[in-house]
Structure formats: C-alpha cells, structure tokens
Amino acid sequence: MNPQQSDLQRALADLDARLGRITAEVGEVRAGLSALARQSGPAVAGESPVESPWRAGAPAQGTPHLVTPAPAGAPSQSAPAPARPGGPWRPPGQDDPTGRYGPPPAHPDRPAHPDRPAHPDRPAHPDRPWQQADRLWQQPAGAAPRRSPRRGPRITAATVIAAIGGSVMLAGIAFLLVVAIQAGLFPPLARVVAAAVLAVVLVGLGLRLQSRHESATTDPAAHTDPRAASDPDGTPVNPGALALVGTGLAAAMLDVIASTTLYLWIPVPAAYMFVGGLALGGMALAGRWSSGLLACLVSAGTMLLAPLISTGVELPIFVAIVGIATAVLAAELGAAVRVVWSVLPGFLLAGYLSQAALHSRGEQIALIATPLVFATVGVGVAWYDTAHRRPALANAALVVVPTALPLALLPATHLLRPGWPVGLALAAAYLAVAVLAGRTGRERAHVLLAAVTGFVGSALLLLTWVELGGRELTGFALTLSALAYVVSAGLWGRRWVDLVAAAASVIAVLVYAAVNRPHLVLSDRLAVREFTYWDVVSAFAITALAVAVTWWARRRLPRESTRVMMVGAVVALAAFSVMVVAAGVVIGDLTGVARNGFLAAHLVVTVLWICCAAWLVLTANPRIADARRLGFVLGSLALAKLLLLDLATLPGLFRVLSFIAVGAVMLAVAVRYRRETEPSGSGSPT
Known part of the structure; x- marks a missing residue:
C-alpha cells in the first residue's frame, strides 16, 4: 500500500473520531439543557422536549456514534456508544446498576467514556454540570416546599380601569x-x-x-405567563x-x-340579613380567589351602604358582624383587609357608645355586648395570626388597637355605673394577654403582640381611674399605677413596659401638679386654705415615684448614674418637702392653728435640707457617686430658701430658729471639712 494512502487513512480516521467526540458533546449539552428545562417548568406550547441520550428508553437513533481510530494499515471501525439510562441529571434512586452498562471507572480521574481520549490541556468548567459526568446530581432529600404568604391586593392599571x-x-x-x-x-x-x-x-x-x-x-x-404558573399559592x-x-x-x-x-x-332586619348574606358570599369568593382587593371592596362597601338601611342601634351591630366575618374569612389577604374590618366598626361602635344614654336599656345592653365580642375577636385573630400561623402575618397584632377603642368608653356607660371595676377587668385581661404573648416567644411578631396588648391594657387602666369620682383620688391612683409600672420596668426589662412606665410617670406628675397644686407651699394664705390630707398622701406617693424612677433610670443608664442620682434626689426631696408642709397645715388645722403648722413645717424643711447637704458633704460612702457635689447643691438650695423665702415668710421666733439652725450646721460642716482637707489630716483634699 502506498504510504501516502496510509497517512491519508489515518488522518481521515482521526478526523472522524474528532467529529464523533464533538457530536457526543453536543448531545450531552442538549440533554443537560433539556433536563434544566424540565426542572424549571412546563415546556412552551408547540415544542417537543429534547430526548436525553442518557435517559432510559431514549431512541437509538439519537445516540451519537463514536469512531475509534484504527492502527496503521487497519480499517477504521465505528461502534455506537452504549445507551446510558442514568446520568448527572437523573434524580436519586435511578442510578445505573453496577455492571449493567459496563464496569464503573476504576479511578476518579478516569474519563467518563473509555473510548474518548482525555485532554489534559482542556480547561475544566465547573459551571457546566453536563461536562461533569462523574458527579451525579442529587436532589436535596426532605426539602419541604416552603409556603409563601399570600400577597396583599395589587392595584394595577387593569384593576383601576x-x-x-x-x-x-x-x-x-x-x-x-x-x-x-x-x-x-x-x-x-x-x-x-x-x-x-x-x-x-x-x-x-x-x-x-x-x-x-x-x-x-x-x-x-x-x-404564556411563567410567573403565574410558578405561584402555586395564589x-x-x-x-x-x-x-x-x-x-x-x-x-x-x-x-x-x-x-x-x-x-x-x-323589613329592616330582613334587609340586613340579605345584605349580610351577599357580603358573606363576596367574602367567600374573595377567599377562593385569594383577592384582597375584592375582600376590601365587599367589606367596605357593605359597611358604607348599611347606613342607607337604618341608623338605629342595629347599624353598629351589623357593621361589627360584617367585620367579624371579614376577619374570619379573609384576614390573611393583606394589611388593607385588616384595616377595613377593624377600623370602621371600631370607630362606629365608639360613636354609638358615646351616646348610649339616649337609648333604652335593651339597646344599651346590645351596645355593651357588641364591643366586648368585637374586641375578643380582635385579640383572638391577632393571637392566631401571630402565634399559630406560619409564617406569621406581619403587623397582625395592630388590629387590637382599633378593636379595643370602644372599650375605653364602657366604664362611662350609664348602665355600668360605677364603671371602674369593668375597666379594671378589661385592663387586667389585656395585660394578661401581653404577659402570655411575651412568654410564648421572642420573635418580632410575639414582641409586637405583647407590646400592643400591653399598651392597650395600660391605656384602659389609666382611663379607668377617671371614673373613681374625685380629682384627688384619680391623681393618687394614677401615681400608684405609675409606681407599679416603674417597678415592673426595673424588674422585668421589656421595652414596652419601659415606654408605659415613662408615659405613666409623666402623666402622674402632670396630673399631680394640676390637681394638688404643690406650688401653694410658697404662700401661707393659700396653703392654709387649700391643703388637705389628700395633698399629704399624694405628695408621699410622688416622693416614692421619684425614688423609684431614679432607681430605674440608674439601671437603664449606668453611664449617667451620677446625674440621674442628683436630679432624682432633688426631685424626691422637693416632693417630700411639700408633704411635710401639707402635713404641718393639716396638723395645725386639727389643733386650730393652721398657720403655725405651716410656719413650723417650713422651719423643718429648711433644717432638713441643710442637714441632708451636710451629710452628703461629709459622707465617705463610695456607693454614692459624687455625693459631696450633690451636698453642695442641696446646701446652696437650702441657703437660697433661707434668704429668699424664710426671711420673707417666717415671723419672729420661727425666723430666729431657722437662721440659728442653718448657721450651726454650716459651721459644723466647715470645721469637719477643714479637718478632712488638711494635709496632716486623714482625708484627701478635694
């Protein structure tokens, strides 16, 4: 044979082998793309899926032929590649049985096709899984499909049109x-x-x-829309x-x-039944279609059309029933639905409760029962959406606020007089829910539910004290409530309790200043005429509140403990001074000389201030930070009171005793302070 013909045959055989390898690689790429298309979603209409050459039962004509180069002088032989029903795109559990389609590779570096020569100079492509025949694709076992929350109503251009x-x-x-x-x-x-x-x-x-x-x-x-097909929940x-x-x-x-x-x-009751039935049908259809927009339209439309039927007591009852039905059937369809079913009935019930005295006894009972049921449903829906629904609905606990709005007017209802026990029971119920929600979980939804119910319960508690029957008693009850919240905030450490404690303390101080008028201690005539035993009790409660707030603030603000201690001490001492003056007036009134009691109380207050200042200046207690500085502040205040108030108010003997006492204490402090600050003394100079 001519040597040139032999070289030509070898070149043709080599070219045929290369073409076979290219054909096989193209087939692998098509198989990989077909598998990816089957995993991502249904095939587009009109296209036939590409058959994988590695899939079981693949047609033989789709299998590429591999040509093995023959040695010199031998004819080239072409053999079809064995059909492999398994491959890297086959799901788990369908791997090739060992030995069925040929022995497995003996070495992990061995190429997937023994008849295909390896190319060490060819770069590896880890991002092309169809080129990695040795690594079988495995679907994660036990991966449950995650259920996405239903979306709220989407208002598109088509919806508006x-x-x-x-x-x-x-x-x-x-x-x-x-x-x-x-x-x-x-x-x-x-x-x-x-x-x-x-x-x-x-x-x-x-x-x-x-x-x-x-x-x-x-x-x-x-x-034609792949997004709609990929959303199984909507x-x-x-x-x-x-x-x-x-x-x-x-x-x-x-x-x-x-x-x-x-x-x-x-008749009107039958009309409400017909309209309510239509609303229930619309709600059921909105739940079937998962349409929050339809639920909003049906619920809000029914509530807005209901006043056309009648405006009696049955109107708020019907609107509350529609709201409850919406909460049960369509609460998960978005925040707009929750706003509609909770806000509109809440405000309508509050408006009718404010005019409850104009209705008969039976109508008042209906107006009292409806807000209770409506608020109970609101708390129940918020608890279920927060604690039992997975995933929890965002801000689902906010429905508690509008549903509890009518309850704030229940204690003032004429049929429930006195209404403060009812208010206390409602506040206790909401606070109990807040505590349970705080102990159930620490997620954001549970914290929000605890905070919202805690705020509502606290507001109901503070509003209940208005029905006690007197301004002084109301102020005293508010102060005690603020004191309880401050102690709870210091011991429990919840953010919503801190906020309620701060708000209650501010309200208590403002009410005390407006009702008890502590500034009357500056005038003997007004103090003798106005001060009663309620001023003594209220001032003592404010003093305890100031001490508790100082303790709580020092725990929350450790870096500002010195300033907090100074301010708290001054406020507590001022409130205690008001209590001493009020007590002096009350005791003097019992003995028939109220003015003398007022003057003696002011003398005691001045001596008390200067003695406290002396103790703080001379104290060596390391637990009281900057005690000496606070002592100087109190001493300055005592001296200012002596020169500006006592000099103009105290007559005769009271003035003499006041000046002598203050002077004696200041001299004693000066002598002791000089001994401590001398270089030879035991104290260190400050």
Whole structure:
C-alpha cells in the first residue's frame, strides 16, 4: 500500500473520531439543557422536549456514534456508544446498576467514556454540570416546599380601569332607570326584578370569566405567563371578573336597600340579613380567589351602604358582624383587609357608645355586648395570626388597637355605673394577654403582640381611674399605677413596659401638679386654705415615684448614674418637702392653728435640707457617686430658701430658729471639712 494512502487513512480516521467526540458533546449539552428545562417548568406550547441520550428508553437513533481510530494499515471501525439510562441529571434512586452498562471507572480521574481520549490541556468548567459526568446530581432529600404568604391586593392599571368601568356602568344603568321611570315604563316591581336579574347576570359573567381565566392560566399547553404558573399559592384574578362580581354585588345590595327604604317591601332586619348574606358570599369568593382587593371592596362597601338601611342601634351591630366575618374569612389577604374590618366598626361602635344614654336599656345592653365580642375577636385573630400561623402575618397584632377603642368608653356607660371595676377587668385581661404573648416567644411578631396588648391594657387602666369620682383620688391612683409600672420596668426589662412606665410617670406628675397644686407651699394664705390630707398622701406617693424612677433610670443608664442620682434626689426631696408642709397645715388645722403648722413645717424643711447637704458633704460612702457635689447643691438650695423665702415668710421666733439652725450646721460642716482637707489630716483634699 502506498504510504501516502496510509497517512491519508489515518488522518481521515482521526478526523472522524474528532467529529464523533464533538457530536457526543453536543448531545450531552442538549440533554443537560433539556433536563434544566424540565426542572424549571412546563415546556412552551408547540415544542417537543429534547430526548436525553442518557435517559432510559431514549431512541437509538439519537445516540451519537463514536469512531475509534484504527492502527496503521487497519480499517477504521465505528461502534455506537452504549445507551446510558442514568446520568448527572437523573434524580436519586435511578442510578445505573453496577455492571449493567459496563464496569464503573476504576479511578476518579478516569474519563467518563473509555473510548474518548482525555485532554489534559482542556480547561475544566465547573459551571457546566453536563461536562461533569462523574458527579451525579442529587436532589436535596426532605426539602419541604416552603409556603409563601399570600400577597396583599395589587392595584394595577387593569384593576383601576375595571373599577372605573364598573362604576360608569352602574351610573349608566341608573340613568337608564331614571329615564324609564320618567317615561312611565318601569313600575316598582319591574325595577326591583330587573335590578335583581342584572345583579345575577353580572355575578354570573364574572364567575364565568374568572373560570375561563383560571383554566387558561393553569393549562400547561396554553400557558404564556411563567410567573403565574410558578405561584402555586395564589389564584390569578382577572380584573374584569373582579369588576363584574363587585358591580353585581353592589347592584344586589342597592336593590335590597331600595326595596326596604323606598318601597317598604322588606323589613329592616330582613334587609340586613340579605345584605349580610351577599357580603358573606363576596367574602367567600374573595377567599377562593385569594383577592384582597375584592375582600376590601365587599367589606367596605357593605359597611358604607348599611347606613342607607337604618341608623338605629342595629347599624353598629351589623357593621361589627360584617367585620367579624371579614376577619374570619379573609384576614390573611393583606394589611388593607385588616384595616377595613377593624377600623370602621371600631370607630362606629365608639360613636354609638358615646351616646348610649339616649337609648333604652335593651339597646344599651346590645351596645355593651357588641364591643366586648368585637374586641375578643380582635385579640383572638391577632393571637392566631401571630402565634399559630406560619409564617406569621406581619403587623397582625395592630388590629387590637382599633378593636379595643370602644372599650375605653364602657366604664362611662350609664348602665355600668360605677364603671371602674369593668375597666379594671378589661385592663387586667389585656395585660394578661401581653404577659402570655411575651412568654410564648421572642420573635418580632410575639414582641409586637405583647407590646400592643400591653399598651392597650395600660391605656384602659389609666382611663379607668377617671371614673373613681374625685380629682384627688384619680391623681393618687394614677401615681400608684405609675409606681407599679416603674417597678415592673426595673424588674422585668421589656421595652414596652419601659415606654408605659415613662408615659405613666409623666402623666402622674402632670396630673399631680394640676390637681394638688404643690406650688401653694410658697404662700401661707393659700396653703392654709387649700391643703388637705389628700395633698399629704399624694405628695408621699410622688416622693416614692421619684425614688423609684431614679432607681430605674440608674439601671437603664449606668453611664449617667451620677446625674440621674442628683436630679432624682432633688426631685424626691422637693416632693417630700411639700408633704411635710401639707402635713404641718393639716396638723395645725386639727389643733386650730393652721398657720403655725405651716410656719413650723417650713422651719423643718429648711433644717432638713441643710442637714441632708451636710451629710452628703461629709459622707465617705463610695456607693454614692459624687455625693459631696450633690451636698453642695442641696446646701446652696437650702441657703437660697433661707434668704429668699424664710426671711420673707417666717415671723419672729420661727425666723430666729431657722437662721440659728442653718448657721450651726454650716459651721459644723466647715470645721469637719477643714479637718478632712488638711494635709496632716486623714482625708484627701478635694
């Protein structure tokens, strides 16, 4: 044989082998892309899936042929590659049995195809899984599909157009009826029947349109939107269907209202039943379609149309029932739904409770029971959405606030007088829920539920003291409540308790300043005339509150403990001084010389201040930070009081005793302080 022919045959054989390898690699790439397409979603309509050469049962004609180069002088032989039903894209549990499709590679570096020569100079591509035949793809076992929370109502351009179209169509129908009525073509019965038929037709068309839309969306052969197919939790809603159903329900409700108010054919309770049934149907349909927008339209529309039926006591009861039904059937459809079902009934019930005295006893009982049930449902829904729903709904606990708004007016109801026990019971219930929610979990949803219920319970508690029957008693109760919250904040360490403690303390101080008027200690005439034993008790409570706030603030602000201690000590000493003066006036009044009691009390206060200042200046207690500085401050205040107040107020002997006592204490402090600050003394100079 001619040597040139032999070289030509070898070159052709080598070229044939290279083409075979290229064909095999192209087949692997197509198989990988086909597997990726099958995993990502259904195939596009009209395309046939690409058969993988590694899949079991693949057609033989799709298998690439590998050509093995023959030695010199031997004809080249072409053999089909063995069909491999397994590969890197096969799910777990379908691996090749050992020895069925040839022995496994003896070494991990051995190429996947023995008849394919390895190319060490070819770079590896870890991002191309179809080129890594030795690493089998494994689907994570036990990975449960995560259920995503339902989205809130999305208002798109199509939704806006559909809403406007439905409103315009309703207006056109109304104009048509007006023209027909003016022409005498429509008697009342025909109008009612025609409106009912129109409502049924509109709702039926909406249901039909949505059914066809769902069929077209969920059909893999006709599916064109991959996002809708990849969302198994939400049913796509056609805006046209939503507008038709909403318009039909509105037409039906208006038909019932017209039959009740214009023609008096339907009694008011039956009209509420019909409208409520339509609202329940709309809520069920909104839950079926997962449409928060439809739920908002049905709930808000029903509540806004209900006053057209009547404005009696049955109106807030019906609106509360609609709100409860919305909470049960559609609470998870978005924040807008929660706002609608909780805010509108809450404000309406509060408005009617403020005028409860104008109604009969039975109507008052109904107005009292309805807010209790409504608030209970609000707390129950918030607890379920926070503690039992996975994942928990964001800000679901906020519905507690509007649902509890009518409860603030219950203690003031004439039928419940005195109402403070009712207020205490309601506040205790909300605070108990707050404690349970705080102990149930530490997640954000549980913390929010505990904070919201705690705020509501605290507000109800503070508002309850208004019904005690006296300003002084109310102020004293507020001070005791603030003291309890401050102690709880220092011991428990919850942020919402800190906020409530701060707010309650500020309110208690403001109420004390407005009711008890502690500034009267500067005038003997006003103090003798106005001070009573309530001023003594209230001033003592304010003193205890100042001490507790100082302790709590030092624990929360350790870096500012010195300043907190100084301010707290001054405030507590001032409140205690007011208590001493008030006690002197009360004791003097019992003995018949109230003014002498006032003067003696001021003398005691001045001596008390200078003695406290002396003790702080001379103390060596390391636990009291900057005690000497605080002593100098109190001494300056005592001296200012002596020169500005006592000199002008105290007469005769009281003035003499005051000046002698202050001077003696200051001389003693000076002598002791000089001994401590001498270089030869035991103290260190300051």
